[in-house]
Amino acid sequence: MSTFQHIVTEEQAKARVDKLLSDINPEISRSQIQSWISDGYVTVNGEAVKANYKCQTKDLVEWSIPEVEPLHITGENIPLDIVYEDGDLLVVNKPKGMVVHPSAGHQSGTLVHALLYHCDDLSGINGVERPGIVHRIDKDTSGLLVVAKNDFTHVQLSEQLASKEIKRAYEAIVHGEIPHETGLIDAPIGRDSKDRQKMGVVENGKPAVTHFRVISRFPDYTHIECRLETGRTHQIRVHMRYIGYPLVGDPKYGQRKTLDTDGQALHAKVLGFKHPRKQEWMEFEAEPPQYFADTLDYIKKLY
DSSP states (O other), X not given: OEEEEEEOOTTTTTOBHHHHHHHHSTTSOHHHHHHHHHTTOEEETTEEOOTTOBOOTTOEEEXXXXXXXXXXXXXXXXXXXXXXXXXXXXXXXXXXXOOSSOBTTBOSXXXXXXXXXXXXXXXXXXXXXXXXXXXXXXXXXXXXXXXESSHHHHHHHHHHHHTTOSEEEEEEEEESOOOSSEEEEEOOEEEETTEEEXXXXXXXXXXXXXXXXXXXXXXXXXXXXXXXXXXXXXXXXXXXXXXXXXXXXXTTTSOSSOOOOSSOOEEEEEEEEEOTTTOOEEEEEOOOOXXXXXXXXXXXXXX
């Protein structure tokens, strides 16, 4: 069993302990963390607490990760575009169309299946279906992901995510000509009350902040770069739709009439973080795949 510690900062004071741990471990569900708390795996200043305990500045929060049940997912020999690898982590350039982890309807061919074939060890914090997965990107979004090989690395990277220290920049193509050069979208995201399969900007959602800048514009389309402060589900897709510029090719949040890109035109281009063990800043960049360039060429020829 692995045990971890976190000292509550002034900014985190007054937060519920289950929410604090959820923010530190964004890929672990709140219900799973609440289960840890009720089973006694979480203490504050050495004492057991309830999930609704309000943290105070300088509280010492300790939590233990229960032993992971045996893994029943078999690795598959799927090619991986590995940008960087060492004993603690990998940085992978995920192709468009690949699901990150197994789920209903996706029991093979995922990034996790490929990783299990490639690696002897992956972190176990997220359970048997998400080994090593610190953060994820959607099936039809391509680009960079960091994968943890051990629990120490996983927790350290998750804390960087929670404290907004990880750099993540995306390129996207959206409908509409954005008139200004830069923008900031600060709008909370949660489940859409009318469609539980979708996310939306909702009053009681989780804080979500997206920065964007225009790379190039056309009469009906704009090529942009987006930088995330937070990492909510479908964040860029939801935020750009919210301000009236939905992503090209997006079947869930886009226009009915759109370009045929087989999913949203979105690519995770830049990923930067402090290496958990070496404590050195590392930054990686992967150019968008060919379909992205082809789509831009097609748009240019329209005008």
